[in-house]
Amino acid sequence: SKEYTPDDERLVFGLFGGNINHTQKMCDSWHTWCWAHFKHLVEYRCDMMLFQILDEAVHRMKFPCILPSGTSISDCKPMMMQLDTKSICLDVPFCEHEKVRGDSSNPYRVIQRLLIQQEDERALEKKVAGYVVAIASEYKEYCPIMGKVLNEVTDLFQSFDAFDAGRQSLYGEFDRHELDPDCFLQFAAQFYLSRNYALVEKHRNPIDGEDSKQGPVDDFANEPGCQILAVYVAHLIRGDVNYYELIPVYLRYLPPRLQVSIYKIFLSTLKPGVAQEFIRKTTQAHMFGRRVIEEIKAGYVGEKIQSLQKSKRGKIMPMETQVVTNEMEPYLDALKCYDPTSDQAILKNEANKLFREFVKDRNKETRLWNDNSILELQEFLGDRARELKNSDMVPEEVNKEYEAWQSFLDVRSSRRAFIVERETAGRTTRESERKFKRMEKKFKALVTKDDWLNTLRDERANAIVWMVDEVILACKQYEKYDAALNIVDLVADSRYNIAESFLRIKKMERFVRDAAYLWMKYRDAEANGAAARHS
Numbered sequence: 001s002k003e004y005t006p007d008d009e010r011l012v013f014g015l016f017g018g019n020i021n022h023t024q025k026m027c028d029s030w031h032t033w034c035w036a037h038f039k040h041l042v043e044y045r046c047d048m049m050l051f052q053i054l055d056e057a058v059h060r061m062k063f064p065c066i067l068p069s070g071t072s073i074s075d076c077k078p079m080m081m082q083l084d085t086k087s088i089c090l091d092v093p094f095c096e097h098e099k100v101r102g103d104s105s106n107p108y109r110v111i112q113r114l115l116i117q118q119e120d121e122r123a124l125e126k127k128v129a130g131y132v133v134a135i136a137s138e139y140k141e142y143c144p145i146m147g148k149v150l151n152e153v154t155d156l157f158q159s160f161d162a163f164d165a166g167r168q169s170l171y172g173e174f175d176r177h178e179l180d181p182d183c184f185l186q187f188a189a190q191f192y193l194s195r196n197y198a199l200v201e202k203h204r205n206p207i208d209g210e211d212s213k214q215g216p217v218d219d220f221a222n223e224p225g226c227q228i229l230a231v232y233v234a235h236l237i238r239g240d241v242n243y244y245e246l247i248p249v250y251l252r253y254l255p256p257r258l259q260v261s262i263y264k265i266f267l268s269t270l271k272p273g274v275a276q277e278f279i280r281k282t283t284q285a286h287m288f289g290r291r292v293i294e295e296i297k298a299g300y301v302g303e304k305i306q307s308l309q310k311s312k313r314g315k316i317m318p319m320e321t322q323v324v325t326n327e328m329e330p331y332l333d334a335l336k337c338y339d340p341t342s343d344q345a346i347l348k349n350e351a352n353k354l355f356r357e358f359v360k361d362r363n364k365e366t367r368l369w370n371d372n373s374i375l376e377l378q379e380f381l382g383d384r385a386r387e388l389k390n391s392d393m394v395p396e397e398v399n400k401e402y403e404a405w406q407s408f409l410d411v412r413s414s415r416r417a418f419i420v421e422r423e424t425a426g427r428t429t430r431e432s433e434r435k436f437k438r439m440e441k442k443f444k445a446l447v448t449k450d451d452w453l454n455t456l457r458d459e460r461a462n463a464i465v466w467m468v469d470e471v472i473l474a475c476k477q478y479e480k481y482d483a484a485l486n487i488v489d490l491v492a493d494s495r496y497n498i499a500e501s502f503l504r505i506k507k508m509e510r511f512v513r514d515a516a517y518l519w520m521k522y523r524d525a526e527a528n529g530a531a532a533r534h535s
Helices: 006-017 020-025 030-059 085-090 098-103 107-116 121-139 144-156 165-169 171-176 181-195 197-202 223-237 241-251 256-268 272-284 290-312 319-323 329-335 344-360 362-368 371-389 396-425 430-449 458-477 481-492 498-504 508-534
Strands: none
Touching: 006 020, 020 030, 030 098, 107 121, 107 181, 121 144, 121 171, 121 181, 121 223, 144 223, 144 256, 171 181, 181 197, 181 223, 223 241, 223 256, 241 256, 241 272, 256 272, 256 290, 272 290, 371 396, 396 430, 396 458, 430 458, 430 481, 458 481, 458 498, 458 508, 481 498, 481 508, 498 508
16 A cells, blocks of 8 residues: 555665664654564574574585575675664664654653663662652652652661652653553552562462561562552552452562551551451451561551540530440440450550540540440440350450450449439439449449459559549449448458559549548538437
8 A cells, every 4th residue: 555665675675684774764663663673683693593504514514505606605694783682772862763762761661671671670670669659759749648658668768768859750751651650550569579579479378477577688578669569559548449458468578567557557548347357357368477467456456546535635525416426436446356366465455545545534424425335335345255255265364354344334334324313313212222232232343353453554453443433423422421431441451452553543642532531421421310310
């Protein structure tokens, strides 16, 4: 369909005859440029191979070869050419066609050129990482997650500046060549892992529970690799939920510190129920080392506690809002992240902080925590204790952990039931007395028989002091001073070690003042009663 021209003839003869100069003039794109040069290089190497075979046959094996008149075997040698894989790329800036020169700055073409030139692997990875960070630096302006991930990588590698202006300018190449940066991020992650097959093999099998922090540095991605994989994970986090399953797959190649920090960023974007499910799946699949999993869980719950503290600070919920607001839900969301069969250390150290928050604001109890909230927590603790009761994997002290907190909340519920009954009736009734006796019985059983709550730990000391104060407060409110003094006797009894809790959190001085006040009120009540009987 196209008229044959002398240029076409020069192109064909130049391609097969060894004169690449004529071929170059006809190349008007990167594809034709690379194809022509490699085609020319292949033809030259094939011709040289055939010449060597022919030359050996004639000179060594004395194989007869009929040549045209006046020619010798040396005349058959292909024309010398200074062409190899590196020179193919180095000649690009001198190409006559502007499209070829412009296309050479395409990020994919730059990487292709480095591969052709067989550059050092480290230099190749740094170039890919430069493009990746340029994309991330652009995205962070409207995607806070990308900024957080960049900061984590920067903190780990102090020599790397994620916001370098030179790297950011590389982003313009994607606009200029109309390329999708998201596709490049996926390409970069796959490219890095494909070039580091040994790293992939080390992480092919699930981690058997050993602490990955003990492994050598070679067990994880290097600095450019961390930049590439971390940014791609950030891209997955901000992307479609269907790709969330891939996040731990790529994170496992990063150092443990980045595994923890970036996975926590990921969990913070999810609803509590979804976050719990991902923690469970990641634990069961052994995607990370045991200690990394523990740090992820502890960090997730720690953030829950901080958010609860901020939301409660200076805020009292009106009773009517509790109908539609479940105040217990954030606590349960955090507690459900724990598997007591393997997370005893976290359970003891971190989960108890939730209960400390629960008992902390005792003056706001009637406004912040309704009956349903307390019952829901009791039900959760009861179910968990029953689940673990017959498990050989769970130490007895962990079962006691749940059962003791359940008993603690049971006293709290009975105290509230007494107050509600007394306030509703407006006077002392048989039913209110029955509920008061029930509260007394449960309270005494808790503080005298359960050694767990009497051990000297801050959150438990806070709990037992809170409970003593609240029960005494209920006694004072309805002038049951004899019952209040009985509680003072329990605190003073050295057999039960309750006083140690008051000393530990520096509440003993106030308690002694309250006890003196109760004694005076009791004496006054007794005197008034005697005077009334006498009259």
